[in-house]
Amino acid sequence: MINDFLKRLGVDSLSDMQKAAGEAIMNGDNDVVILSPTGSGKTLAYLLPIVQMVNQMDDHVQCVVIVPGRELALQSANVLNDMKTGLRCCACYGGRMAMEEHRTLRQVCPHIVFATPGRLNDHLDKHNISSDGIRYVVIDEFDKCLEMGFADEMSAIMGKLPNVGKRILLSATDIDSIPHFLNMRRMVRLDYLDGADIVAERLKIYKVAVPVKDKLETLSSLLRTFGNQSSIVFVNYRESVERVDAYLRSLGFVTSAYHGGLDQREREDAIYKFSNGSASVLVSTDLASRGLDIPFVENIIHYHLPETEDNYIHRTGRTARWDAHGRAFFLLSPSEKLPDYVESDMDVFEIPDVLLPVAQPKNATVYIGKGKQSKISKGDIVGFLCKKAGLKSADIGRIDIKDRYSYVAVERSKLRQVLRMANGEKIKGVKTVVEEVN
Known part of the structure; x- marks a missing residue:
């Protein structure tokens, strides 16, 4: 059965972390905390055991997966649907009418709900989702949920779920302490954060010298050396996303622009085009550094330097995911130097004098x-x-x-x-x- 699910997802084998997670979640009554780097396959690590624990013949919601944003809710639901387990699911998140979701919940009768904290509280308060049958709670990207200020919302959710028998937390960074509201007294902790070293072995990092302050021409030249490879260009401001995206489009690149100022439909369109190979370049703020499950990004470009080490880790975590290889590039203008947390003796990437035409995505x-x-x-x-x-x-x-x-x-x-x-x-x-x- 598991092999069938993996085959449908195009996954050849499970990592040690995924195998250990499956055993810990399925065996015993312990709650489970999984610490593993960005891009290591944590979504599949909890989904594989959960789909074996949920009763397909029971039409109640049996598992809720709390996520920090709508993109992760949608993509996690897509992973479950692509597995073709026979289980039904719904993604619930803000930015659209709760009544519309209520109708979907009644029609679908999901076994598993992927939801942002505020929207899940809303549905529980209105009894759109019954708490009676919920036995499993998963909090994915738990560190980001806390970072975004969702502690009170998560506490409220846990207080509304009296029958939960297992709690599963997943995080890409270490967790100093588990909040009291989670009540994780019997806990198995799986720490695979050292796996970041393994990811680093598959990731090649370069610096690219920019002769002038404006980096646009150098960026376009660099992208032309990639052909139609999948690349994310990270900038620090929404206005920069619009400026860089417009410039690249004017040269014939097929791009997606992504930032927090776009409406829901625009954001979904942008990510969908990029993930299905209809846009070779995604220009984004750090919003795209977490919560997106796009497995095959070949190049990361730091157009603007990351503002924190955490941002750097999560940006580069978009490539070299699973067992793939990837590259990251720092564009450095004459007045810029690498941050202290970045290894400074990286190779210099030389852009050739003769460049290929702008490649079109497949x-x-x-x-x-x-x-x-x-x-x-x-x-x-x-x-x-x-x-x-x-x-x-x-x-x-x-x-x-x-x-x-x-x-x-x-x-x-x-x-x-x-x-x-x-x-x-x-x-x-x-x-x-x-x-x-x-």
């Missing part, structure tokens, strides 16, 4: 105006695009079906064909809108 993202509420399945979408747009199944990549619409990655060379042939055509007998997600 995929493009298509919006289809029908989703779960129209009873649309992934098979329906594949059939629709093959029949109406003349695609082959090999031309179609990742498909994500939302409540009212769907996202599909298609071969970029076939995008115009899809838009011309499929827009306004019928899927399951109903006309639908088909548009590119820019």
Whole structure:
């Protein structure tokens, strides 16, 4: 069974941390604390045992997973859905109407709920989620939840869950003390933070000399040496995201911009395009340094120097995830020097004089105006695009079906064909809108 789940996720084997987590969570009545670096696969570490412990025949919510932000809630739910365990789940978070989520909760009858602290409290208070059947509580990115000031909300949640038998905490940094409200008296602590050294062996770090104060031209030249590799450009300000993103787009790069000032739909679009290979470059503040599960980022670029060592650790943790290799680059203007916490004798990356043209990503993202509420399945979408747009199944990549619409990655060379042939055509007998997600 476990091997089937891993195969569907494209995972060959489990790490020592994931194996130890599974044993600790499934065996005995102990609560479990898992300390492991960013990118080491903590989501799968708790999901694999939890899906074996939840009773599929019981329609009550049996497990709640508390996360610091909506992106992690959505992505964790996607991982569970991709495992095809037969368990139902919902992601609940702020930024949209709670009533809409309430309707979804009633329709889906989830076994597992992934939720931000404030929204989970709201649903518990309104009895949209019954606490009676909840036996397992997971707090993912516990350190970030505390950092973001969610201690009171988490305390309130624990006070509303009288039947919890197991608590699981996951953190990418050490935890000095466990808050009293968690009541973790019988605790197994798994500390794999030394695994950061193993990650470092797979991560190559370079510095890039910038001849002038403005780094834009050097950035674009560096990106052109990567071809269509997946790269994240980190900056320190929202305005910088907009400026850098606009500049790169003007040169023909296909990018995603991501920061806290965007609305929910814009943020979801940006991450979806980047994670499915429709944008080669993600330009972001440190918001993208945590809470996102994008496994195959090949390059990290520190356009602005990280403001803290913690920010540096989490930025670079976006690459060399699992057992992959990655690279990180510091762009240094004449007046800048590396922070003290960064090893200073790193190699210099020389940008060649002759550069390749701007490379285009393999995929493009298509919006289809029908989703779960129209009873649309992934098979329906594949059939629709093959029949109406003349695609082959090999031309179609990742498909994500939302409540009212769907996202599909298609071969970029076939995008115009899809838009011309499929827009306004019928899927399951109903006309639908088909548009590119820019």
